[in-house]
Amino acid sequence: MRGLLFAFLGGALITLQGVANSRISQSIGTWQAATLTQWTGFVTALLILLFIRDRKLREFKQVKPLYLTGGALAAIIIFGNVTAIQQMGATFTISALLIAQLSLTFLIDSKGWFGVAKQKMQAPQFIGILLMVAGVIILRF
Template identity: 30%
Template sequence: MNWLLAPLAVLLGAALTTQVATNTELGKALGNSYIPATVNMASGLLVTMILTWALTSEWPSREMVREAPWYVWPAGGVLGATYLTGNILLAPKLGAGALVALIVAGQLIFSVLLDHFGWFGFAQHSAGIARLAGCCLMIAGVFLISRF
């Protein structure tokens, strides 16, 4: 792991948790848990379009577009909307600590599976004892965070 980039990843985690909090707060203020996901996706689309336009010098060819698997086109948006809406609905019921712990545990466990089986184009990395122990420790951490 590149330890110089680790603090940036930690900041991304803080940003994600802040996103959950602000979306939940907006849902409470509006009396609707679904509108914040729409606002989030719309503002994200605008920012992403601006960044893409400003930072992209070369665009993919038609062949590159055609070669991409069909499922990758809708997957990000569908999964993103599901994630956002799920966060908004679950955050008031679980609390920030338990929700984020469970999400991170789910991400970690599924990422170990992705690596182990080489799914979605990831290089294959076996789920050895150390990785499995890490998953178990993460589950233990989720238990501790959500119980106390």
């Protein structure tokens, strides 16, 4: 239950962040908005790490180098979301984003990539993704 709550919170905050970044980028530019968002996110995470969590900084050495690209991916994600929201609006952008996320996680789960336990995907999962695509098509037209 707690995981579901965090998932809903994260989804809501991603939407709010996308809209806020779109507004910021209209004033200062898209890459500037991405830079500002990354910077404020870094500062916030660092403060939480130092003051609220257990302050175990040595564990950073255990992170595989491939996974260190997450921050770089976030900059591209921000740019993509800002650009899409400006061109298509928030509803269609977030709908398409969710389909892309589900499709990739479907592949990751079914192939067992990145050390994730391999999951057998069946017809209900395929149908779910197809229904989402149909929903986005309906939203668009």
